[in-house]
Amino acid sequence: MSAMFRDLFTFHRAPPHVATLTTGHAVPASAIHAACFARAWDALELERMIASAAHFADGVFAGGIFPEGGAPLLGFALSRIVVDEAEILTVAMTPDARGQGAGRLLLMHHLDRLAQFGARTVFLEVDEGNAAARALYRRAGFVDIGRRPGYYPRLDGSRATAITMRAQLD
Ligand SMILES: CC(C)(COP(=O)(O)OP(=O)(O)OC[C@H]1O[C@@H](n2cnc3c(N)ncnc32)[C@H](O)[C@@H]1OP(=O)(O)O)[C@@H](O)C(=O)NCCC(=O)NCCS
Numbered sequence: 001m002s003a004m005f006r007d008l009f010t011f012h013r014a015p016p017h018v019a020t021l022t023t024g025h026a027v028p029a030s031a032i033h034a035a036c037f038a039r040a041w042d043a044l045e046l047e048r049m050i051a052s053a054a055h056f057a058d059g060v061f062a063g064g065i066f067p068e069g070g071a072p073l074l075g076f077a078l079s080r081i082v083v084d085e086a087e088i089l090t091v092a093m094t095p096d097a098r099g100q101g102a103g104r105l106l107l108m109h110h111l112d113r114l115a116q117f118g119a120r121t122v123f124l125e126v127d128e129g130n131a132a133a134r135a136l137y138r139r140a141g142f143v144d145i146g147r148r149p150g151y152y153p154r155l156d157g158s159r160a161t162a163i164t165m166r167a168q169l170d
Pocket residue numbers: 036090091092093094097098099100101102103104105125126127130131132133135136137139
């Protein structure tokens with residue numbers, strides 16, 4: 001195999017990687033969030049959360065070699081920690097990158113980082129009808145602990161039930 005073909009092969013097979021999200025990622029992160037949720041966070045709102053000491057944000061980025069400006073953001077997870085309890089506020093993947101394992105990679109790194117920063121219990125809320133997210137969380141060790149009817153607004157004006165989930169990190 002020539003060097004050129006080997007490089008191309010490596011480029012296309014390069015796995016995504018996870019890194020801490022910075023305020024410089026607020027714009028692409030807000031676009032991803034808007035593609036995922038009816039009530040989207042704008043870039044300023046996200047920038048404030050990323051900058052806040054109580055919040056922890058990780059991004060999953062495309063693998064490969066990219067020009068200055070960096071690898072494209074594929075998704076991100078954002079949580080806040082109060083003492084030893086964390087709440088995952090969002091996990092969001094751009095639609096094109098879903099179903100390829102990057103969401104799991106992101107969530108597992110994010111949970112490790114929450115543990116490093118002192119979280120022992122992690123809570124989250126997820127739409128009851130969101131089979132992909134509920135399966136992802138269950139496989140990461142979360143269990144259902146509650147149900148909140150009418151919690152989420154839908155684009156059509158109706159409201160969806162939220163399931164509260166919890167995971168122990170130790
Ligand atoms: C939920 C979400 C983050 C999953 O990310 P992803 O990159 O597609 O997930 P992965 O490819 O890493 O899959 C991880 C696991 O999630 C589950 N999963 C993913 N897509 C699924 C689907 N369409 N149906 C059922 N389970 C699914 C599976 O358990 C899967 O593991 P498996 O393939 O070993 O069975 C992504 O679909 C997303 O951003 N959805 C919109 C936003 C959202 O709903 N966020 C969570 C709200 S709290």
